[in-house]
Amino acid sequence: MRSNPCDYEMVAPGNLQATVALLAREPGVWLPIAGGTDVMVLYAAGNLPARKLVSIWNLPELRRIETTEDEILIGAGCTYTDLRQHEVVVREFPLLAIAARWTGGIANQNRGTIGGNIVNASPAADSLPALLVYETDLILVSVRGERRLPYVTFHTGYKKTLLAPDELIQTICLPRRFSQFVSHARKVAARNAQAISKVCIAALGRVADDVVGDVRIALGSIAPIPLRLRETEQAITGRPIDSALLLLARKTAIAEVRPIDDIRSTARYRATVAGNLIVEFLNRLQSATGAKGESKNTLQRWNYLPIDEATKEILPCCGSKAWAERMAARRPLADEAALFAASNETWRSLPRSDWMEAFQSHPRIGESRPSQPPTAESQSVRSVAWSTQEQRDVTDAKAAVKKALADANREYERRFNRVFIVCATGKSAAEILEILLRRLKNDAETELHEAAEQQRQITEIRLRKWLQG
Amino acid sequence: MTNSRESHAKIEISFTVNGEPKKVRAYPMERLLDVLRVDLGLTGAKEGCGEGECGSCSVLMDGALVNSCLIPVLQAEGTTVVTIEGLAAKNELHVLQKAFLECGGAQCGICTPGMILAAFHLLDGKPEPTIEEIQEGLSGNLCRCTGYTQIVEAVSEAVRRRTLA
């Protein structure tokens, strides 16, 4: 630790009004410190010029998130963890949620703030490209009142911003009109966690009438400030996504970025990878909006859907909303093996209430409609159709076996208070009856795990069918 | 020898540490890490890097995992802090501590306090995490000895024991 604590003064007024008043009294003297994940690193290295600090950590006026119909208003004092945990951020602003997940490790996410990230103005900051493509406005506050400006104007040069010496960022405002866009984000760094980016991309796009419609691309670590690639956006808008466009996009992007050599990487690498990232984005855009019938691309296409659609589409494979949401949140999944691994892991780690929801979505074995009213989403045309297919052998069985099954089912429901779950595919009614009779003797805990395992198998079979289109 | 450089005043900080109320006199910009280690004698939190990268200084502050080397003690006023010394209840080790012992999660031990607290924090929010989620939850805690495998296994084992309990 290369600084002497006794050389520093720090106050914590505790509210916004007193804080801006202090900043106005002595502009440029008091350095605001929120979570400290930037300031304290400089301090420990003996490189902090400021000697007076004002703590704005946890100011109630700055650490809140509000939503209106048109906007989400994120207080500048919100931490990355706050962002990751907010439903609207995760659902409608995935690029920001992803960037928050990239920033440092969990401990730094619990302290670092979005306002701090903006004011620190490192061109390598993970969140800033996302803010650029979401057409963010900032509300700045001082004793003179509030002023609102487009974030895209905020950075004027390397570590230079429009923030006046007596101002704070109060709110980050994002318009709620990006849910229908395909979103793409990627961070390229030296390792998978806790790394400053070498290049990162945040992009939104739509395809309309087979040509690139509305598209926004921003990159970090390739210029003195985070950069919207306006020229590249313009070059590709209104054109079909073909190999000529990919070449043009790459070339324009490489020319548009202004990277440097530094301790982490080279200008050449950054430029080349920037070009590659643009091409990757365009390929994703094409897959995500391609025809639904292409079986090979089911997984690829699903990977890049807006999160609500992805959740809805995969839900019939399992019947548990939590499972579907978690699966959708784990995208992109690299291949089928990853899909199955994710499904199994997700299923196994669900709380029991979610297992129950999945069980409820099934009809009683031998019947075609669910025995209990399933939750609205879990029952769908698809899941009913699949249930029917799976139980085909059972519904054709002889009357005697059918009756025995019905009796045993009722016994099961009386004992365990839920419908009997078995992976019926490839099993005869007699075989299922045998299984049911055996499992009736299980204790509650064992039976729950058996049922869960059956559901897991059912899910796998349904996933395979879904992949085949 | 006296310290002749009293440029600014020390202040009094009150906070709760491992369930006990504490009062310290410190400069506001003293690091929470140093106050814990020097003023309170709680040396479980370690300094590995001084820049919030290695996580060996991790503690819990108001339930959140934080790097104590990056926290000015003024900001700890009124908070509840838990260090590794506060994890075991009386003489009974926490299930995570037991699992670390049995699964080879600790070798040289210097990252272990922070690592266990990071795992504790993870399980607090996600009682049954996947392997990937465990890796992510620990990604801010560097370990040079183990290559992480037996640490992840220890956390998985702790999860298994808690769900059986």
Add this chain to the structure above:
Amino acid sequence: MNADPIVGKSVPRKEGRDKVTGRSQYVDDMVLPNMLFGATVRSQIPRGRIRKITFGPGIPWDEFVIVSAKDIPGKNCISLIGDDQPCLASEFVNHPEEPILLLAHPDRHLLPQAVKAVSIDYEALPSIFTIEGSERRSEIVWGEDNIFKTYLIEKGNLEDVWEKADYIVEGEYSTGAQEQLYIENNGMIAAFDAARGLTVWGSLQCPYYIHKALMALCNLPPEKVRVVQMETGGAFGGKEEYPSMIAAHAALLAIKAGRPVKIIYDRLEDMAATTKRHPSRTRHRTAVDCEGKILGGEIDLTIDGGAYLTLSPVVLSRGAIHAGGPYYWPNVRIRAKAVATNAPPHGAFRGFGAPQSLFAMERHMDRIARTVGLSPVEIRRRNFLQLGQATTTDQVIREPINLGNLLDRALDVSEYHAKKKRFAKQNQVGTSRKGVGIAAFLHGAGFTGSGERYLSSVVGVEGCSDGTVRVLVSSTEFGQGTNTVLSQIAAEALSLPYEYVSVAQPDTLEVPNSGPTVASRTAMVVGKLVQSAALGITQTLISSNLLHEGYSANEFRAACQQYVVTHGQFRCWSRYEAPSDIFWDDDKYRGEAYAAFAWAVYIAEVTVDLTTYRVSVDDFVALQEVGKVLHPLLARGQIIGGIAQGIGFSLYEKVVWQNGRMQNGQMTNYIMPTSSDLPPIRVFFEELGNIHGAYGAKGIGELPMDGPAPAIVNAVEDALGVPFDSIPLLPEDIMDGLAASLEENGKVSTVGER
């Protein structure tokens, strides 16, 4: 007798409970009354003469204790192999960060500013930063010719091989510096009083190395110097020789101040100033016949030792001896040299020369394979050493190791052939390429040749007054399991429960010199001495009629307690005796280099992402023959940990140098893998036993460091069809390599021009 063997079982780590509860005492956790803090003023230039030292304004200098070279009571050097490294520079400096002055003050926070306030005026001299620069000798920076040490290993006759060869394969391979990056930085506390002498407590591997160095520096007799090891937070060789330097500094301040002094480095200082792995360059020229068999060859190994001798001769030795890999060389000439540059001296790091020369050998085998038209599997199979054949130093393999079978098992477990097939298909489309790579290697455990005889290690086992047993060794615990394994061995030898045995804290006042904790020798060599010293305890009790054969644990306790009551202190000693069948010729550098080799085949599966050029390791199989697995959990932990460091060595850890100074000395910029970066590492053991090791064990601590880099870089070449011969291999290098290869083949590159 133990019906349930303790050796071979995963018993609880001896000091584990303290580690998981935060109770372990590392050096910075200890506070002594009246203690001062110390700091070091270091050279800011790589080479020059000190003209003037000025103490700047704004610092209460009269409150400081200041030590310079003039204050050194004895010899101004850190005594190790040679005596060329000063403890404090007096007139000349030879590397950035070279220590010049020491400062101490009661207020820890004043020191960084005080260090900054010392300004030093130099007359700069020309300096050298590369192996090639040193070889050119435009400037002599050490000795007569910049050469610390050379070795020549010759076997057979190279005269005809070149004509007889169907292929002559050449290659040059290089490895960069690597920082040990123990999570606990170097630290020491020293205290001195005229009556008791000097005591140091610290983070260290080798108490007696420090003991020897302090005697010479402070002009004190052995009984007036005491070195105590605190709990040590990782070491990996980085605390083998360097602690002698920081101990010397703390000692000098403590002597002058008359008060205890604590010096703890911060990360920036530790990275910039302390030792790193020796950078290396290896050149191969090999004569191969049409069936891919090696007829003979020349291997030229050069390592960069930095500014002073330190341990470079020993690193060079191990590198040279391992340079031929696990292969049969009918004829070979290995020329090895360590050269001086103006970087901070390089030093011990797990593997100690072998990771460098084995990287070259295993990359070269793939090159030979490609040249001859054989697979990497086949080329190795045809050249593996067999029982009865001799190594490059003429050591005859006497154990029934079958490397072909080891290879087969590794191929099987890793599904190597299936993957090769699958990847060949997959690689035709898409934006990533997958590959698999093999590394086959060996690692000699214990000191080289006559080294163990020279060390003449001594071990003690003590029967305590409460009837339990204490092991007395200078071998230190720093995570690898010394306390646990030596306790297991003693307990097994004594037929006692594991809980009856403890290991004394390494304190030169209490424990004998069992040699340094290095060279993967602790379990194997020291363990064997623990075994015999323990048996000495039993024999003593039995021959005193206090105990009979087939005793129970309780009977032992009673007998031991009784013996102590009657005779007082009860200790048995065991001293190393070189096996009679191990011969080593130090002049010709020939003979039995090591008492035992461990053998391994590692297989890496990688994906290279063509968007980012990043390499991810997706699966890693590590199969090794280790004599005996004494503690399965610890052994597995050692292998996985070593592989993680090897992955860092190959793909992540780059030291950025500028004028001999490390520029990226923070954890933000010196990149080691996080928990999100490492693949599942699958570890498998085979056990052939070892007559020279405790319970058949061979050393395993360093073995896993040798395999990952070549396996991974071989896999990258398999994936991309482009060879890379230098590590660390960063995405930037892969991008440039791909672009160069495309241009060579007349294809248009999509790599942007800047």
